[in-house]
Amino acid sequence: MTELLTEMVIAAAPATAWEEGREIAIRHSGAVSGTGRFTVQPHPAGARFRWQEDLRFPWWLGGSLTGIVARPVLAATWRRDLASLKALAEDREC
Numbered sequence: 001m002t003e004l005l006t007e008m009v010i011a012a013a014p015a016t017a018w019e020e021g022r023e024i025a026i027r028h029s030g031a032v033s034g035t036g037r038f039t040v041q042p043h044p045a046g047a048r049f050r051w052q053e054d055l056r057f058p059w060w061l062g063g064s065l066t067g068i069v070a071r072p073v074l075a076a077t078w079r080r081d082l083a084s085l086k087a088l089a090e091d092r093e094c
Contacts, residue, residue, distance in 0.1 A: 032057055049085070051078060 013036065017025035026036040034055035041048045053074075057066040 028055065031061065049082070051082065053078075 013026040013028050013030075015024055016027045016035075017023060022040055024038045026038075028034045028036065032055050034053065036054075037050075037052045039050045039052075041050070055067060055074075057063055057070070062069070
C-alpha cells in the first residue's frame with residue numbers, strides 16, 4: 001500500500017518555483033493533487049531542510065477521509081526518504 005500511495009502522490013510533480021540552494025516548490029497533478037515545498041535555511045549545526053506537503057485526495061479515493069488515513073503512511077515514507085537524503089548529504093561532505 002505504501003508504494004501505491006507514494007506513486008499516486010509523486011506521479012506528476014513539476015517544479016513551480018526554484019531558488020538555487022534555498023527552495024523548490026512543486027505541484028502534484030496525479031490522482032492526488034496539491035503542492036509541496038522544500039526549503040533549506042541556515043542553522044547553527046549547518047542547515048535545516050524542511051519538507052511541507054498539502055495534498056488533496058479525489059472523492060473516488062475517499063477524499064479527505066483517505067487523507068486522514070494516509071497521513072501516517074505518507075509521513076513514515078517521507079521520514080524514511082529524509083533519512084536517506086540526510087545520509088547522502090553527509091556522505092558528500094566527506
